Amino acid sequence: MTNLLEVSAIETFYGPSQALFGVDLTVGEGQVVALMGRNGMGKTTTIASICGLEKYRRGSIHFRGQDLWTLPxxxxxxxxxxxVPEGRRCFPNLTVYENLIAAARSGDWTLDRVADLFPRLKERYSQYANTLSGGEQQMLAVGRALMTNPELLILDEATEGLAPVIRQEIWQAVRNLKATGQSILIVDKTLAELLPIADQCVILEKGTTVWAGTPDQMTRDIENRYLGV
Structure with missing residues (x-):
């Protein structure tokens, strides 16, 4: 399997404060990789480093073999x-339709295909994003990201704070995306939903990768040690 994303020993700082002390992970083509860990262990900072929102100082990140260090x-x-960032961050004063096309790029993902994945979005094309429920805004955030036709989709806490029924709709959408061969890096705390769809798991502890393996290799001891309350 070809690696789409390779993160090696990255260290990231916020000013003088170091947040990441050596994070390693890979995402292969068509893989779903779960990035896991307790709150404050560096998951969102890792995603920000991959996306160029925070500059890592040491280590390397390559996407399809290209070094991302110099890229905005x-x-x-x-x-x-x-x-799909934590907290959704839709454009509140744009309609659903305008949000979806704002950063759209040509490819397999079109308005019709997003509407097939999330039918209620099509019903709300003319509504402003700030009038949607939290679950609908999350669907919009996922749909907006898919409209960029990404090779790698990154989901940061995509089901956090949502009602159980809406959470199940989001998880079903993720399962549907996996079935199409979409490569996904996902952060979520719901192990019961996350583990069945993940091909690989990476656990962070205090800004460092402390464990990586398949869901089948994750023992109860590992869960309790690194993911328990």
């Missing part, structure tokens, strides 16, 4: 990295 975030996005 918008050029990383154009390479094929689509981000």
């Amino acid at each position: 975030s918008h050029k990383i996005a154009r390479l094929g990295v689509g981000l």
